[in-house]
Amino acid sequence: MPMTYASPTAAALAGRLNDLRRQRPVVHNIINPVAAEVAAMAMLAVGASPVMAEGPEEVVAVARASAAFTINLGTPTESNTYAMHLLAEAAPGLGRPWVLDPVGVGLTETRQRLAELLVRRRPTAIRGNVDEIAFLAATHAGTGSAPAARGVDAGGETADIIAPAARLARATGSVVAVTGAVDRVTDGERVFSIANGDPMMTRVTGMGCALSCIVGAFLAVGPDDPAAATAAALATVAVAGEQAAADAAGPGSLRSAVIDRLYDLDPDRLADSLRLEVATVASAVEA
Amino acid sequence: MPMTYASPTAAALAGRLNDLRRQRPVVHNIINPVAAEVAAMAMLAVGASPVMAEGPEEVVAVARASAAFTINLGTPTESNTYAMHLLAEAAPGLGRPWVLDPVGVGLTETRQRLAELLVRRRPTAIRGNVDEIAFLAATHAGTGSAPAARGVDAGGETADIIAPAARLARATGSVVAVTGAVDRVTDGERVFSIANGDPMMTRVTGMGCALSCIVGAFLAVGPDDPAAATAAALATVAVAGEQAAADAAGPGSLRSAVIDRLYDLDPDRLADSLRLEVATVASAVEA
Amino acid sequence: MPMTYASPTAAALAGRLNDLRRQRPVVHNIINPVAAEVAAMAMLAVGASPVMAEGPEEVVAVARASAAFTINLGTPTESNTYAMHLLAEAAPGLGRPWVLDPVGVGLTETRQRLAELLVRRRPTAIRGNVDEIAFLAATHAGTGSAPAARGVDAGGETADIIAPAARLARATGSVVAVTGAVDRVTDGERVFSIANGDPMMTRVTGMGCALSCIVGAFLAVGPDDPAAATAAALATVAVAGEQAAADAAGPGSLRSAVIDRLYDLDPDRLADSLRLEVATVASAVEA
Numbered sequence: 018m019p020m021t022y023a024s025p026t027a028a029a030l031a032g033r034l035n036d037l038r039r040q041r042p043v044v045h046n047i048i049n050p051v052a053a054e055v056a057a058m059a060m061l062a063v064g065a066s067p068v069m070a071e072g073p074e075e076v077v078a079v080a081r082a083s084a085a086f087t088i089n090l091g092t093p094t095e096s097n098t099y100a101m102h103l104l105a106e107a108a109p110g111l112g113r114p115w116v117l118d119p120v121g122v123g124l125t126e127t128r129q130r131l132a133e134l135l136v137r138r139r140p141t142a143i144r145g146n147v148d149e150i151a152f153l154a155a156t157h158a159g160t161g162s163a164p165a166a167r168g169v170d171a172g173g174e175t176a177d178i179i180a181p182a183a184r185l186a187r188a189t190g191s192v193v194a195v196t197g198a199v200d201r202v203t204d205g206e207r208v209f210s211i212a213n214g215d216p217m218m219t220r221v222t223g224m225g226c227a228l229s230c231i232v233g234a235f236l237a238v239g240p241d242d243p244a245a246a247t248a249a250a251l252a253t254v255a256v257a258g259e260q261a262a263a264d265a266a267g268p269g270s271l272r273s274a275v276i277d278r279l280y281d282l283d284p285d286r287l288a289d290s291l292r293l294e295v296a297t298v299a300s301a302v303e304a
Numbered sequence: 305m306p307m308t309y310a311s312p313t314a315a316a317l318a319g320r321l322n323d324l325r326r327q328r329p330v331v332h333n334i335i336n337p338v339a340a341e342v343a344a345m346a347m348l349a350v351g352a353s354p355v356m357a358e359g360p361e362e363v364v365a366v367a368r369a370s371a372a373f374t375i376n377l378g379t380p381t382e383s384n385t386y387a388m389h390l391l392a393e394a395a396p397g398l399g400r401p402w403v404l405d406p407v408g409v410g411l412t413e414t415r416q417r418l419a420e421l422l423v424r425r426r427p428t429a430i431r432g433n434v435d436e437i438a439f440l441a442a443t444h445a446g447t448g449s450a451p452a453a454r455g456v457d458a459g460g461e462t463a464d465i466i467a468p469a470a471r472l473a474r475a476t477g478s479v480v481a482v483t484g485a486v487d488r489v490t491d492g493e494r495v496f497s498i499a500n501g502d503p504m505m506t507r508v509t510g511m512g513c514a515l516s517c518i519v520g521a522f523l524a525v526g527p528d529d530p531a532a533a534t535a536a537a538l539a540t541v542a543v544a545g546e547q548a549a550a551d552a553a554g555p556g557s558l559r560s561a562v563i564d565r566l567y568d569l570d571p572d573r574l575a576d577s578l579r580l581e582v583a584t585v586a587s588a589v590e591a
Numbered sequence: 592m593p594m595t596y597a598s599p600t601a602a603a604l605a606g607r608l609n610d611l612r613r614q615r616p617v618v619h620n621i622i623n624p625v626a627a628e629v630a631a632m633a634m635l636a637v638g639a640s641p642v643m644a645e646g647p648e649e650v651v652a653v654a655r656a657s658a659a660f661t662i663n664l665g666t667p668t669e670s671n672t673y674a675m676h677l678l679a680e681a682a683p684g685l686g687r688p689w690v691l692d693p694v695g696v697g698l699t700e701t702r703q704r705l706a707e708l709l710v711r712r713r714p715t716a717i718r719g720n721v722d723e724i725a726f727l728a729a730t731h732a733g734t735g736s737a738p739a740a741r742g743v744d745a746g747g748e749t750a751d752i753i754a755p756a757a758r759l760a761r762a763t764g765s766v767v768a769v770t771g772a773v774d775r776v777t778d779g780e781r782v783f784s785i786a787n788g789d790p791m792m793t794r795v796t797g798m799g800c801a802l803s804c805i806v807g808a809f810l811a812v813g814p815d816d817p818a819a820a821t822a823a824a825l826a827t828v829a830v831a832g833e834q835a836a837a838d839a840a841g842p843g844s845l846r847s848a849v850i851d852r853l854y855d856l857d858p859d860r861l862a863d864s865l866r867l868e869v870a871t872v873a874s875a876v877e878a
Contacts, residue, residue, distance in 0.1 A: 050337035050624035051344050051356050057625050057796035062842050067796070068695065069625050072668045075701035082698055093359045094383055096668055121355065124369055127362035220567065222344035222354070267564025268349050277841025280794065337624035338631050338643050380646045381670055408642065411656055414649035507854065509631035509641070554851025555636050 024207070024295040025245045031288035033239050033249040038064035042084035042237035046230050047071045047101055049091025049120070052223030055272065059227040062279035063253060065234035071097040077107045084237035086111075087230050088135060089118040090128050098131060105138035114141040114236035114243065117191075118229035123152040133157070141236055142192040142247045143185070144229040147178050150195045154181035158188040175201050179208055183298040192244045194232065196225060200255055202248040208301040209248035212292040213255035215262030221272045228254045248293075256290045257282050311494070311582040312532045318575035320526050320536040325351035329371035329524035333517050334358045334388055336378025336407070339510030342559065346514040349566035350540060352521035360387040364394045371524035374517050375422060376405040377415050385418060392425035401428040401523035401530065404478075405516035410439040420444070428523055429479040429534045430472070431516040434465050437482045441468035445475040462488050466495055470585040479531045481519065483512060487542055489535040495588040496535035499579040500542035502549030508559045515541045535580075543577045544569050598781070598869040599819045605862035607813050607823035612638035616658035616811035620804050621645045621675055623665025623694070626797030629846065633801040636853035637827060639808035647674045651681045658811035659687050661804050662709060664702050665694040672705060679712035688715040688810035688817065691765075692803035697726040707731070715810055716766040716821045717759070718803040721752050724769045728755035732762040749775050753782055757872040766818045768806065770799060774829055776822040782875040783822035786866040787829035789836030795846045802828045822867075830864045831856050 043066045048056055053069055060067040070079040073096065080086045088101050108115055117140040119132045129152075136143070136157055143153065154160040160181040175197035186193040186205035194202045198216075202209040218224055232250040239246030254275075260282075261274035330353045335343055340356055347354040357366040360383065367373045375388050395402055404427040406419045416439075423430070423444055430440065441447040447468040462484035473480040474492035481489045485503075489496040505511055519537040526533030541562075547569075548561035617640045622630055627643055634641040644653040647670065654660045662675050682689055691714040693706045703726075710717070710731055717727065728734040734755040749771035760767040760779035768776045772790075776783040792798055806824040813820030828849075834856075835848035 049340075049356070050627075051340040053337075053623075053625040054341055054628055054796060058794075058842060058846070061794045061796055068698070069623070070666055070695075070699075072666065072672070072701060074669070075667065075699040078699040078701070092357055093362065095359065095361070096383070096670070098359070121357075124355070125357075125362040125365040127359060127365070220345075220348045222341060222348055266561075267567040268345060269560035269563025269567075272345070272563075273560055273843035273847055274840075276843025276846075280841040280843075336627075336643070338627040340624075341628055379644055380649065382646065382648070383670070385646070408644075411642070412644075412649040412652040414646060414652070507632075507635045509628060509635055553848075554854040555632060556847035556850025556854075559632070559850075560847055 023242065027288040027291040027293045030245060030249040030252050030291065030293065031284040033235055033246060034253055034282070034284045034287060036238040037234055040238045041066055042234055043068060043082065044230060044233045044237060045070060045079045045083035045086040046089065047076065047097055047104065048089045048226060052091060052226035055223040056227040056230045058276050059279055060230050060234060062276045063231055063234065067230065071100045073100045073103055076100045076104045080104055080107065080111055080113060083113065085114045085233040087116040087118065087233040089120055089226050089229060090122065090131060091120040091226060093127055093131055101131065101135065105135050108138055114240065116140060116229050116233045116236065117143045118226060119143065119145050119149045119153060120226065122149050136189055139189065140191050141243050142194060142232055144194040144232050146225060147175055147195055147197050150178055150182050150185065150193060154185040158184040160184055175199050179203065179298065180302045183208065192247045194247050194251060196228065196251065200251045202244055202251060203298060204244035206298060207244060208296050208298050209244065210294040211248065211252050211255050213252070213259045213290065215259050217262050217265065217268055217271055218258040220268035221275065252291050252293065253279070253282065253287060256287050310529065314575040314578040314580045317532060317536040317539050317578065317580065318571040320522055320533060321540055321569065321571045321574060323525040324521055327525045328353055329521055330355060330369065331517060331520045331524060332357060332366045332370040332373040333376065334363065334384060334391065335376045335513060339378060339513035342510040343514040343517045345563050346566055347517050347521060349563045350518055350521065354517065358384045358387045360390055363387045363391045367391055367394065367398055367400060370400065372401045372520040374403040374405065374520040376407055376513050376516060377409065377418060378407040378513060380414060380418055388418065388422065392422050395425055401520070401527060403427060403516050403520045403523065404430045405513060406430065406432050406436045406440060407513065409436050423476055426476065427478050428530050429481060429519055431481040431519050433512060434462055434482055434484050437465055437469050437472065437480060441472040445471040447471055462486050466490065466585065467589045470495065479534045481534050481538060483515065483538065487538045489531055489538060490585060491531035493585060494531060495583050495585050496531065497581040498535065498539050498542050500539070500546045500577065502546050504549050504552065504555055504558055505545045507555035508562065539578050539580065540569065540574060543574050597816065601862040601865040601867045604819060604823040604826050604865065604867065605858040607809055607820060608827055608856070608858045608861060610812040611808055614812045615640055616808055617642060617656065618804060618807045618811060619644060619653045619657040619660040620663065621650065621671060621678065622663045622800060626665060626800035629797040630801040630804045632850050633853055634804050634808060636850045637805055637808065641804065645671045645674045647677055650674045650678045654678055654681070654685055654687060657687065659689060659807040661690040661692065661807040663692040663694055663800050663803060664696065664705060665800060667701055667705055675705065675709065679709050682712055688814065690714060690716045690718060690803050690807045690810065692800055693717065693719050693723045693727060694800065696723050710763055713763065714765050715817050716768060716806055718768040718806055720799060721749055721769060721771050724752055724756050724759065724767060728759040732758040734758050749773050753777065753872065754876045757782065766821045768821050768825060770802065770825065774825045776818055776825060777872060778818035780872060781818060782870050782872050783818065784868040785822065785826050785829050787826065787833045787864065789833050791836050791839065791842055791845055792832040794842035795849065826865050826867065827853070827856065827861060830861050
């Protein structure tokens, strides 16, 4: 699997966690009420400074005062949908990296239309589960019919999603990240595969949303290689989750433990624990 | 206390937890921001797949993609009130079981009017505390003057509520569930009494709201006997709460522990721990 | 540091916690979705009965049914901003003590304008971090140019804020509370300094918001001396946080532990642990 692109090592990804903690970027998030607290906790734990705001009157100003922003479709209302559009429209002028989390995009036409318009605004990264990314790939990159939605917390295998995700990345110019049993990040050329994490993490509500916010924080401090920055975010949360799950009695304890681990995760330990593969899309799809 | 109706055993109620875990129903919830996370955590822990949505544009579509839905009056706004009305109006056509949680109904005229309209839409079940159910019974079933509201987290004795709750159930056709020191569920004929739980549970915010969502999940997999399904939901949460409280250092720990216990609660252990009585309303009121 | 004003002892402040637990005041809060749950948990733990409501149609009625209320600028939207104005306008007629938490006031013009109007409605107390109080002091009490906002979770030193805070208190008639490494409460004449707490508390999202709600609860039961009531609230949370942090593995555990400690905090133990100084503003500024 040799590549013509930079193929960051586990240590290089882990080093980005140091950058984040040193710079403490302010990250603005339009998020949903279910995930708002755990996302803010996770961001503070990892070293970022979260701001949640969704008033149409102020969202652009808040994003301007931030180093990155995220838009999460978790609970679209008339008011926050308007704010999402204002913010995405302002994105090119703001020059900030931003993340789209297309929560439950296949669930309703409302979300589908909203995601469609937001994807066209060229988010720096799109982070979703297998269903959500398959849906966007089908609608934006012509990869076949969209799958039926199975709720908003689907986990599962991710090997088959690599090709559609890479096509979505090439069609949009966004880094595409898919979380599941193995997490995948692709810029259309490279695929980062991260085989860490724990199935119980899918029982901690809002962890996917929190992860998308953390992607925003890593993008803020890693503009040199957005795919590597995104992969570093996924690596950090997957390893923290894996270590937290090792002695969690259930998802309630795990919610606390993963925040604790994000707070004290040592970059060297992160590098040691990371099961990372970086490959070309072509070789990953054949594998 | 012999009855002419089916009088499910503790084992039969506990068996419904197996059905829930096998079917993993998607349940849609219009809920408030205070309880949104803990309700989603509790639903994931027990084996359901929660979706929280309150955009008027999409609520009916989300409910159509779900096996049941719940409406919680916790923080009515212009936008979510409109969504509640749309959804309740669509309920007969959707053919999904649904739950009304009349949070703080006695607190303001806004909530009173809203609850009045929603109760008329015939929820499958109504779940509240003593004050809330007494208020609805007074306004919908003529059981006397409504009590003054005492905040939204009242606990307390529930023996005196059996008769009003049963009249409310007969007047509306809804199963009525009242939580307190002893939980009561009635369809107007039978009363299920569950003497489990722990007083410290009243200090875990959102547990009542979470319970109403879990009632929705049990209704989704137990359409054969909505009162028994509702009782199974209350039994599950009461026993998990009791076991969690046994070694919780306070309400913060209890919040995590009850999620852990919901996750690993064994149906056999649930049946063994359950202090359940099923009686006719007539005999329960005389007792 | 002798004073002409009452200079409450640690024991006197701690005694207010007993009053709170005995009276269990209902406190109404307009708050943000990030902090809603932890604030409700903290209020229940300390012995208050929280109600969160922000529908413009009902906010005044909810406040009328409560013993105090709080307004938090965390996530202003068109709807909740309208509710804030209605409530602040009704405040003199309601005759309830109330607290303003000017979250991120320096972040956007929206928040600045909103805070400006609310401060003119004469809140009983204003509780913020150093940046927020410095900003309000600059705009309302002419203490020099407002500092640049640094996100919503800034901690830090508080000695230099005493003079501006005292000027703000005198200009507005509000008690002003500033949290940081040492917490300060001033009514423009006295300064209460509380040297408890733990830096990790700044990683528990919503703790500042929760504290403002708890100030509301202490004001409800302590109308005799609002500054002392406010200081008692800060003392309670700081000592609970300090004790919780002593054996918390990280901010996730700390979130649970601080709720547990608020629940079982003994007033005598609070008085013993409290590092309190009460001085005149003049002597505190010179020190």
